[in-house]
Ligand SMILES: Cc1cc2nc3c(=O)[nH]c(=O)nc-3n(C[C@H](O)[C@H](O)[C@H](O)COP(=O)(O)OP(=O)(O)OC[C@H]3O[C@@H](n4cnc5c(N)ncnc54)[C@H](O)[C@@H]3O)c2cc1C
């Protein structure tokens with residue numbers, strides 16, 4: 001039986017709505033969207049939904065007690081809760097540089113968790129010099 | 130360390146607007162550029178916006194707020210932009226003097242050839258949306274909660290209701306869920322979502338957080354701490370519809386009800402503000418109504434994408450650098466005329482050197498003391514005599530006139546200042 005769903009593309013701030021016709025797991029047609037990336041997004045969203053995840057990790061010795069971190073690539077949606085639990089067990093030490101890998105291959109997904117900013121010992125500037 | 134008393138360009142605020150302005154001023158020929166920031170570090174509000182989605186339009190990257198800021202912080206520091214952190218600007222004068230304060234230096238008094246205002250915006254608070262009910266603890270703006278949760282590391286509550294469907298509110302709903310809290314409801318008085326659709330999908334829908342449009346908070350319940358809010362549906366004129374009330378138990382209410390440009394300093398500087406945007410009137414170079422005072426970012430109007438804040442900052446910084454250069458040149462080009470021995474004053478106070486290239490300049494002065502004998506009225510550059518004229522006598526009541534002839538142009542061009550004296554012959 002054919003089934004109609006509407007999926008909102010979250011790739012860019014435009015947030016276009018795309019209409020999808022499916023039969024079981026097979027996508028028959030995708031209509032709408034402001035650009036090509038919309039089609040890709042919808043296919044991926046129906047087969048294996050993923051999201052960028054940004055959170056914080058404890059850190060010692062810096063200006064703040066938390067270091068913001070993010071996933072290097074969109075992370076499987078169903079496993080976000082497990083990822084957050086895993087990150088809650090970490091405790092880092094300064095210095096950390098923006099882009100540094102904080103957790104490699106998180107939960108075996110092949111996706112690294114990166115530092116969103118540089119954090120140095122207190123009293124130093126946060127620049128990379 | 131800021132130890133100069135005069136800068137080419139001073140930028141107030143170090144968010145993406147201020148950082149871009151400082152970088153661009155430096156790249157466009159400003160000699161010394163200083164950023165003054167009241168926080169302990171550079172980056173502005175982006176340091177607490179840890180979610181992704183920054184840089185999609187211009188950088189074509191999907192970065193968290195702090196990473197977006199870090200790119201510009203690194204660039205500014207590498208270019209030699211000076212910074213003064215943990216320093217609050219108290220006042221700015223229309224003549225571009227800046228008064229600031231910090232623990233180390235007490236009060237600082239600086240001058241700038243050009244200023245860029247980049248103070249960002251602040252959130253509307255409970256008082257500005259007029260919420261009735263008791264005044265218990267547990268009512269905060271979404272941005273305050275964002276700073277606590279993302280930077281300082283503590284949770285303001287366990288069960289939340291969020292008023293307003295703006296991006297900050299929706300992003301906080303997801304963030305609080307990540308940290309183990311329950312977000313009971315997002316209420317929006319308008320018939321439509323006020324934030325971006327992508328945030329509705331990835332912040333509310335993904336975590337089954339209910340959004341109710343055309344709903345608002347009727348009152349807040351609780352004595353010492355919020356215990357519940359009473360929500361109500363509204364009609365097209367925002368009037369509550371009787372019978373639609375609902376008590377939602379919660380311990381915290383977050384307000385995400387809009388941002389207003391932060392323009393206390395602009396007002397003090399004499400900058401005229403547009404009552405609609407709440408920010409300064411600006412021209413296409415982002416110059417305000419006060420010459421030499423520019424502005425960039427959310428201080429001008431509230432942007433929805435940081436990319437455009439950066440673009441605005443780049444343009445404002447470039448314009449400020451150009452203005453500063455013209456000011457500097459004009460300082461070199463305009464020669465002060467100083468009253469020396471027995472001269473009370475001289476008009477004009479300053480001479481444009483270039484006007485001598487095309488013609489004579491007439492100077493008029495008064496003496497302090499009468500001399501009833503022949504005198505020289507002399508114009509000198511340091512020790513060097515530029516021109517002089519004889520007078521049979523001088524008296525304070527009778528103005529003395531002297532012409533600076535066009536033929537002294539070459540000598541005057543080398544001078545830094547000219548002094549006038551009336552001496553015995
Ligand atoms: C709580 C909050 C959350 C936001 N979240 C998002 C978001 O998720 N995504 C998004 O795109 N946009 C968001 N915005 C909008 C965001 O502000 C802009 O995208 C961008 O950060 C604006 O940059 P700016 O440089 O104009 O101001 P800001 O980043 O606000 O920087 C202004 C700086 O000026 C400093 N300052 C102010 N007054 C003085 C003074 N008197 N002396 C010294 N320093 C001073 C402040 O400390 C601050 O560091 C948010 C805004 C707020 C208020």
Ligand code: SF4
Pocket residue numbers: 009010011012013014015016033034035036037038039041
């Ligand atoms: S379809 Fe294209 S334009 Fe529309 S939201 Fe997706 S990426 Fe943006």
